[in-house]
Amino acid sequence: MTSQHILRINEIFTSIQGEGAHVGRPMHFVRVSGCNLNCVYCDTIENKSGPYFSIDEIIEKVSSPWIYPVFITGGEPLMQEESLFLIIQLLSGNREVHLETNGSLDLNAVAPKAIKSVDIKTPGSGAGGSFLKSNLDFITVRDDIKFVITSKDDFDWAVDITKEWKLLEKTPNLIFQPAWGFIEPASLAEWILPCGLPVRLSIQIHKHIWGPDTKGV
Numbered sequence: 001m002t003s004q005h006i007l008r009i010n011e012i013f014t015s016i017q018g019e020g021a022h023v024g025r026p027m028h029f030v031r032v033s034g035c036n037l038n039c040v041y042c043d044t045i046e047n048k049s050g051p052y053f054s055i056d057e058i059i060e061k062v063s064s065p066w067i068y069p070v071f072i073t074g075g076e077p078l079m080q081e082e083s084l085f086l087i088i089q090l091l092s093g094n095r096e097v098h099l100e101t102n103g104s105l106d107l108n109a110v111a112p113k114a115i116k117s118v119d120i121k122t123p124g125s126g127a128g129g130s131f132l133k134s135n136l137d138f139i140t141v142r143d144d145i146k147f148v149i150t151s152k153d154d155f156d157w158a159v160d161i162t163k164e165w166k167l168l169e170k171t172p173n174l175i176f177q178p179a180w181g182f183i184e185p186a187s188l189a190e191w192i193l194p195c196g197l198p199v200r201l202s203i204q205i206h207k208h209i210w211g212p213d214t215k216g217v
Ligand code: SF4
Pocket: 035, 036, 037, 038, 039, 041, 042, 043, 044, 045, 074, 075, 076, 102, 127
């Protein structure tokens, strides 16, 4: 194992997927340290540090006692190039692999078999304009595109972008998620229903199961 195959990890744990098209499924979560953005609603921004693990050590931790899908999240996993090797190694072991990314870094090198959850940051996130539009070329019907909505202005912006960029031609998994502490799910539901788009409202069920301080996954 060479040094380029070492990843800085904040935590590895097993839980229920709290959001997106795979909500409710048991998964192993690998939270990679560090992020290049600074969103106003971030609940993992302190996760800049953590121990280093080899790819083999990570795979061992997500292989016992159960074999669940592996969800690689952050922070921003693609900040560390070694995340790409982790994905390849897990896929070569016939594992189901998911990657959550903030959409600002190039997806070109991500193994196509990985299932992606890709954010498009709204103006209200504090990281508006960070999305790399060329990443749309790598979105497939298996992937999620996610908007975290902080206000009605954010919602209207997300609807405009959905139409302008024809996002529903990329994937049916278009996730509109209320930013925790910013808007209520009921408000988002009231905005979605008359908008005519077949988007999905996702409400971070892990925070409802275990409490509002539970970190996003
Ligand atoms: S992209 Fe995610 S991890 Fe990074 S600052 Fe935003 S919410 Fe936090």
